[in-house]
Amino acid sequence: MALECTISELGTARVACIVGRVDSATAGALEKSLTPLFDTPGRHAIVDLTALDYISSAGLRIVLMAAKRAKQAQARLVLCGMAPHVREVFEISGFLKILEVANDQASAQALLA
Template sequence: MSFEHQRQDEQGSQLVSLRGRIDSASAATFEQAVLELFSAPGRRAVLDFAGVDYISSAGLRVVLMVAKRAKQGQGQLLLCGLAPHVREVFEISGFLKIIDTVDERATALRQLAACPL
């Protein structure tokens, strides 16, 4: 399965729904889809991984770049919908210690809407 994404505004945040494999072949497309999320200060975004069945180190690198941009711009980034095997990759890499995650999209959007920047 190839990589696809859909981006929309939801409750004052950017929601990016991800689907497929995020690997070295699709990392550049993933990067283009998410890097501009934090082009302005104070932005909020949710990356929904519910449709992702695989992420490689190339995909993790993009997630880390986005998290750094969010922090530099005093924005907020949440990841949601991590399948157990994808969550394990994030856990082993140590990303769950530095990037906030929640189980469901609705929870992520509520959490971001409730937090002042």
């Protein structure tokens, strides 16, 4: 399955919904999709992983880069909607200790409020 990423607005945050698989073949496309999230300083972002089937270390690197861009833009990044098998990858990698995570978009938006 290919990667699809749509960007929308939710209140004061931008939301990126990722669908499909993030691996070495699709990580570059994800990076291009997420880069504009932090063009505006202080503009927070939510990355919705509800429809994410798989993420590799290449995908984790892109998420980490997005978190660094958020910090540079004085903004926050919140991940939400992780399926158990995706959450396990984030947990094993230690990313759950350094990234903000919510159950769903509404919870993510509440974190940013």
